[in-house]
Amino acid sequence: MSSLRVAAPLNREARLALRLGDTVFLDGEIVATAGYPTHERLVAGIARGEAPPMPLQGAAFFHLGSMCREVDGRLRPLYANPTTSTRFNAFMPTLLRHFGFSALAGKGGLDADCVAAMAETATVYFSMIGGGAPLLTDGLVEVVGTGWDDLIAQFRLTRFRVRGFGPLTVAIDAHGNSVYADLAAGARARSAEILRKPRQTTPGG
DSSP, X not given: OOEEEEEESOOHHHHHHOOTTOEEEEEEEEEEEOOHHHHHHHHHHHHHTOOOSSOOTTOXXXXXXXXXXXXXXXXXXXXXXXXXXXXXXXXXXXXXXXXXXXXXXXXXXXXXXXXXXXXXXXXXXXXXXTTOHHHHHHTEEEEEEEEOTTSOTTTSEEEEEEEEEEEEEEEEOTTSOBHHHHHHHHHHHHHHHHHHSOOOOOTTO
């Protein structure tokens, strides 16, 4: 495991080189949204052959809510806070295969169908610190653009320029290895072991 400074969006070589547990700080551009309706719109647009309001091919696509303020005619980021990625399990395989995201990020990981799609597209998933808004916000340099501004700020597609954005932890690598799957397998094995042990009772219990 190592600590790395990586350009975003990530090129294929960089994605394939990352390993579970690596700590990463990003420089470049990311696209952020915390919106369930945003994912619905993206999938519906794919079905209709419609382009999204900003280019997403190969993007670093983060499950991240944000709030910005207009200053001198430009949007300035106020905060960014990660949301739970498993909310979007149903959408992500379609989005991954269509847009070929270079990276995803959020909290809680993604399910096996998503991991399989990620292995096909050599996509890496970063775990963001829950409650780590101050650290993550420090890495936001500026708002490059927004899409679907009829939605609340946290749900819009927002493209940020970032510098030293992190810390992020590689939790699903581009080869289909997942710390979440490993933890679940370990928990299942441990549960079976616990259940095999005779139950001890206290006097009168």
